[in-house]
Amino acid sequence: MIDSKVLERHGLKPDEYERIVAFMGREPNLTELGIFSVMWSEHCSYKSSRVHLRTLPTDGPQVLQGPGENAGAIDIGDGLAAVFKIESHNHPSFIEPYQGAATGVGGIIRDIFTMGARPIALMNSLRFGALDAPATPRLLEGVVAGIAGYGNSIGIPTVGGEIVFEPSYAGNPLVNVFCLGIARQADIVKGVASGAGNAVYYVGAKTGRDGIHGATMASAEFDDRSAEKRPAVQVGDPFMEKLLLEACLEVMRTDALIGIQDMGAAGLTCSTTEMGSRGGAGVEIDVSLVPQREAGMTPYEIMLSESQERMLLVAKRGREAEIERIFEKWDLHAVRIGEVTADGLLRVKDRGSVVAEIPNRALTDEAPVYRRPMSPPDYLADAQKLDLDAPSVARRLRLSDQNEVLLALLGSPTIGSKRWVYRQYDHMVRTNTVNVPGLGAGVVRIKGTDRALAMSVDGNGRYCHLDPYRGAMLAVAEASRNVACSGARPLAATNCLNFGNPERPAIMWQFAKAVEGIGAACRALDVPITGGNVSLYNETDGRAIYPTPVIGIVGLLEHADRVVTRRFQGAGDVVVLFGEGRGELGGSEFLKVAYDLVRGVPPSLDLDAERALQRLIVALAEARLIRSANDCSDGGLAVALAECCFDTNGVGAEASIAGIEVASDPRVNLAAALFGESASRIIASATTDVLADVLERAEAAGVPARVIGQTGGNRLNIAVGGATAIDVAVDDAERTWVSAVSRFFKKHAA
Amino acid sequence: MKFAIIVFPGSNCDHDAHHAAQDVLGQQAECIWHKDTSLNGADVVILPGGFAHGDYLRTGAMARFSPIMSAVREFAGRGGPVVGICNGFQVLLEAGLLPGAMLRNVSLKYQCEFVHVRVDQVDTPFTCGATAGQVLRIPIGHGEGNYFAPPDLLRSIEANRQVVLRYADAAGRVSDDSNPNGSVNGIAAVCNEQRNVVGMMPHPERACESILGGGTDGLVILQSVVKWVTAGAHPAEKLALHAS
Numbered sequence: 001m002i003d004s005k006v007l008e009r010h011g012l013k014p015d016e017y018e019r020i021v022a023f024m025g026r027e028p029n030l031t032e033l034g035i036f037s038v039m040w041s042e043h044c045s046y047k048s049s050r051v052h053l054r055t056l057p058t059d060g061p062q063v064l065q066g067p068g069e070n071a072g073a074i075d076i077g078d079g080l081a082a083v084f085k086i087e088s089h090n091h092p093s094f095i096e097p098y099q100g101a102a103t104g105v106g107g108i109i110r111d112i113f114t115m116g117a118r119p120i121a122l123m124n125s126l127r128f129g130a131l132d133a134p135a136t137p138r139l140l141e142g143v144v145a146g147i148a149g150y151g152n153s154i155g156i157p158t159v160g161g162e163i164v165f166e167p168s169y170a171g172n173p174l175v176n177v178f179c180l181g182i183a184r185q186a187d188i189v190k191g192v193a194s195g196a197g198n199a200v201y202y203v204g205a206k207t208g209r210d211g212i213h214g215a216t217m218a219s220a221e222f223d224d225r226s227a228e229k230r231p232a233v234q235v236g237d238p239f240m241e242k243l244l245l246e247a248c249l250e251v252m253r254t255d256a257l258i259g260i261q262d263m264g265a266a267g268l269t270c271s272t273t274e275m276g277s278r279g280g281a282g283v284e285i286d287v288s289l290v291p292q293r294e295a296g297m298t299p300y301e302i303m304l305s306e307s308q309e310r311m312l313l314v315a316k317r318g319r320e321a322e323i324e325r326i327f328e329k330w331d332l333h334a335v336r337i338g339e340v341t342a343d344g345l346l347r348v349k350d351r352g353s354v355v356a357e358i359p360n361r362a363l364t365d366e367a368p369v370y371r372r373p374m375s376p377p378d379y380l381a382d383a384q385k386l387d388l389d390a391p392s393v394a395r396r397l398r399l400s401d402q403n404e405v406l407l408a409l410l411g412s413p414t415i416g417s418k419r420w421v422y423r424q425y426d427h428m429v430r431t432n433t434v435n436v437p438g439l440g441a442g443v444v445r446i447k448g449t450d451r452a453l454a455m456s457v458d459g460n461g462r463y464c465h466l467d468p469y470r471g472a473m474l475a476v477a478e479a480s481r482n483v484a485c486s487g488a489r490p491l492a493a494t495n496c497l498n499f500g501n502p503e504r505p506a507i508m509w510q511f512a513k514a515v516e517g518i519g520a521a522c523r524a525l526d527v528p529i530t531g532g533n534v535s536l537y538n539e540t541d542g543r544a545i546y547p548t549p550v551i552g553i554v555g556l557l558e559h560a561d562r563v564v565t566r567r568f569q570g571a572g573d574v575v576v577l578f579g580e581g582r583g584e585l586g587g588s589e590f591l592k593v594a595y596d597l598v599r600g601v602p603p604s605l606d607l608d609a610e611r612a613l614q615r616l617i618v619a620l621a622e623a624r625l626i627r628s629a630n631d632c633s634d635g636g637l638a639v640a641l642a643e644c645c646f647d648t649n650g651v652g653a654e655a656s657i658a659g660i661e662v663a664s665d666p667r668v669n670l671a672a673a674l675f676g677e678s679a680s681r682i683i684a685s686a687t688t689d690v691l692a693d694v695l696e697r698a699e700a701a702g703v704p705a706r707v708i709g710q711t712g713g714n715r716l717n718i719a720v721g722g723a724t725a726i727d728v729a730v731d732d733a734e735r736t737w738v739s740a741v742s743r744f745f746k747k748h749a750a
Numbered sequence: 751m752k753f754a755i756i757v758f759p760g761s762n763c764d765h766d767a768h769h770a771a772q773d774v775l776g777q778q779a780e781c782i783w784h785k786d787t788s789l790n791g792a793d794v795v796i797l798p799g800g801f802a803h804g805d806y807l808r809t810g811a812m813a814r815f816s817p818i819m820s821a822v823r824e825f826a827g828r829g830g831p832v833v834g835i836c837n838g839f840q841v842l843l844e845a846g847l848l849p850g851a852m853l854r855n856v857s858l859k860y861q862c863e864f865v866h867v868r869v870d871q872v873d874t875p876f877t878c879g880a881t882a883g884q885v886l887r888i889p890i891g892h893g894e895g896n897y898f899a900p901p902d903l904l905r906s907i908e909a910n911r912q913v914v915l916r917y918a919d920a921a922g923r924v925s926d927d928s929n930p931n932g933s934v935n936g937i938a939a940v941c942n943e944q945r946n947v948v949g950m951m952p953h954p955e956r957a958c959e960s961i962l963g964g965g966t967d968g969l970v971i972l973q974s975v976v977k978w979v980t981a982g983a984h985p986a987e988k989l990a991l992h993a994s
Contacts, residue, residue: 145859148859148860149860152860152862152891152893153760153762153801153804153805154762155762155763155800155801237804238801238804239759239760239801239803239804239805239806240804242759242760242762242801242804243759243760246759329783329785330759331759422862423859423861423862423863424859424860424861424862425860425862426860426862426891427862428862428889428891428953428956428962429762429763429766429799429891429956430765430766431766431769431770431955431956431958431959431962432962433962434961434962434963435963436963445961445962447769447773560961561961
């Protein structure tokens with residue numbers, strides 16, 4: 001019955017099947033095979049990534065819960081915990097953008113409230129093909145509508161994120177969603193099943209045939225038949241999730257609960273197995289008791305369904321009625337489908353007779369772990385070469401006119417304003433949002449305290465394509481720097497690792513190098529990884545995406561009212577540049593926009609200097625010595641300065657910076673000074689009376705700091721080496737920036 | 751005085767309204783479950799924003815069947831001040847407590863942003879603290895806030911001065927440019943003929959604290975009702991007072 005075709009359909013390799021047979025001591029039946037196939041899929045087992053992920057720093061005094069639970073948790077004072085995680089929903093979003101993105105949001109929210117935390121903020125990190133490619137606007141519109149449709153309904157604000165447009169993602173967009181919640185530390189709940197005889201409850205939406213083999217789908221490459229996989233994408237119901245959220249939080253306030261877990265990837269299979277495994281127990285359920293949406297579902301289908309908005313929970317004996325009553329209040333019906341056992345087995349029955357019986361250990365601890373072969377990709381050596389004087393370079397812009405280059409960068413959809421997007425997200429519900437999207441890190445105050453949490457998600461596939469180790473370090477540094485620029489001390493991280501097919505040595509090498517880079521940066525910046533997600537097989541027709549680790553960083557502001565944004569606060573302030581520009585153009589947005597080139601090596605990064613810079617900026621904000629702060633990243637110093645002028649009612653600035661020599665062409669040298677993307681730089685503004693204090697503190701911290709100009713007027717004027725290189729009206733520049741994304745969409749009457 | 755905030759299963763601005771009433775205004779506030787039948791002696795009722803019953807049918811369409819709505823109806827009939835904010839406005843329309851209907855935004859998209867509204871009527875419990883023509887900066891957050899009334903109805907609610915707030919620019923000028931969602935006559939809030947029930951799409955509870963960065967114009971709305979209730983007279987008498 002189980003032949004090579006069946007195995008292939010289940011994404012299992014022949015040697016993996018042999019392993020299953022050896023462990024079981026017999027041939028598995030089809031239901032059991034299905035269960036193995038999802039639990040041993042890359043998505044659930046991390047079989048290719050695990051050996052590398054083990055090297056990441058996950059500890060620290062601030063960490064309350066590291067990787068391995070539904071989400072990570074950190075100490076934010078006052079007996080409170082911030083619970084957060086980032087997750088991918090790339091494959092489903094490509095197949096069905098609205099539902100794929102919506103259910104991604106639903107899944108990450110469940111991970112957070114499952115821990116006993118009330119979700120209070122969402123962010124997302126999205127990557128698409130070029131926005132002028134025909135398919136992109138539709139995909140972007142669908143994904144954004146899906147995120148909005150779910151997050152807005154359930155009432156959790158989307159407070160930030162990033163969107164990148166790059167041809168590499170045309171056939172495989174990335175949809176990474178982040179959620180953060182707050183819990184009392186004492187109330188954190190875990191996904192455990194223990195105590196033989198305790199009842200196992202199912203609550204939430206009915207089980208249907210949707211999403212069967214979603215986890216397996218997420219572990220395979222795309223080809224032109226991917227559209228046929230649509231039935232494997234689930235459909236979201238935010239209202240059901242809202243009921244579950246409120247009811248579960250209410251149940252958790254009693255102490256009648258042993259453990260709870262959401263049914264995400266691999267549905268009932270994964271939740272029963274993982275809960276049993278964590279609690280050192282077994283779980284026995286009868287699938288005939290599971291509420292079903294369609295008639296005639298087989299045990300195989302019920303166990304593998306990925307229908308959304310379902311939870312599994314274990315009640316304390318004698319407290320069942322209490323739990324049932326709370327769910328009834330919310331018009332949800334908790335159904336007892338089985339119980340905890342002492343035998344460590346996952347036992348599935350159908351109307352009393354056993355249809356599957358597998359040791360939990362075989363599905364979790366004994367899942368295969370691969371140390372896959374690795375070698376640097378063939379393209380790398382050539383791609384890292386960058387000769388800025390090479391005549392073959394096809395120039396799109398008049399490089400002699402730096403104003404034109406600046407406007408082209410500000411109008412590039414990757415750099416330009418994302419207002420068209422975040423206006424569709426409710427970013428104010430819960431009345432905590434201190435910094436709305438578009439100002440830097442998202443910041444939410446913590447009601448009942450003076451504090452606030454800042455969060456940022458960042459990645460840079462282009463850098464990682466050119467050097468995955470350094471690129472990943474830069475992603476951690478940038479996310480952390482963004483948090484620091486709001487005045488918050490970065491505390492911990494979560495990561496979403498988006499890569500191609502790990503069975504190819506070049507991809508595995510990229511993955512390993514990126515994880516090394518993340519580890520190095522997280523250690524240096526003291527932001528341990530508390531959880532995350534790995535998404536492999538991001539390929540279409542054999543072409544992989546750029547390796548794209550996305551990092552989410554969470555930080556704490558002791559005083560919410562000392563928050564800082566990128567915006568200049570008025571005329572007459574001094575503009576200070578912290579850090580040093582070295583004119584690094586490798587992998588820059590400038591090279592992309594002006595030359596259509598993705599080449600060179602990404603900017604260098606000195607982690608000690610980065611740490612000193614971030615600590616300094618947080619201290620300056622805490623001491624109320626700076627009035628604005630903006631990180632220099634995509635588009636370099638000139639773009640960062642322009643951003644400081646936007647959303648200020650037209651506050652301009654005059655600045656003067658030193659020249660740099662990186663090529664023989666003086667125009668390229670000008671561009672390097674203006675648009676080079678050297679890391680570890682922040683532009684801040686301060687009143688003149690505190691300037692001496694600011695510079696003194698910078699010197700004491702060993703951070704290079706220089707006054708480069710002052711705010712005022714309604715133009716942005718930047719001189720390089722004493723001569724004006726840029727002189728634009730802030731209004732004109734802002735108009736270009738504001739319409740960078742919206743111009744691709746039909747304008748409506750409103 | 752005491753605020754009652756009605757909690758439908760899909761309400762999601764209930765905590766925000768409660769926070770504004772209790773922690774910002776310093777008043778008593780109680781969240782009341784939609785299956786309850788009593789307002790527990792409240793002086794003001796807020797129907798908060800959200801998606802009352804998922805709103806897969808029409809926004810607010812099912813909420814009028816919730817048990818608590820009989821109590822709300824009765825309270826409103828006695829002249830008690832009731833405000834529906836966003837989804838709460840939609841619920842009041844569906845319940846027949848306010849005239850008109852909601853269509854999808856002209857953009858066909860959800861929109862979350864600050865807008866300006868001009869106070870056109872100050873003789874309602876929720877605007878009595880404002881001056882006529884005052885411009886408030888308050889956020890909206892909705893996909894279905896395009897207020898519509900057929901011509902006859904529109905004429906009558908305009909003639910009865912039932913349009914309480916209109917979308918405007920910062921100077922108070924009403925035009926298509928200042929209209930975020932296509933609402934007829936730029937209508938952002940209406941009241942019933944008795945003037946004690948008000949529905950508004952903008953969220954005053956989101957603009958009550960300076961820490962949130964958008965100003966505190968929402969307080970004008972919420973403090974109005976505090977003033978209205980604590981002035982002491984019976985609501986019906988106050989209405990008569992204002993009408994004279």
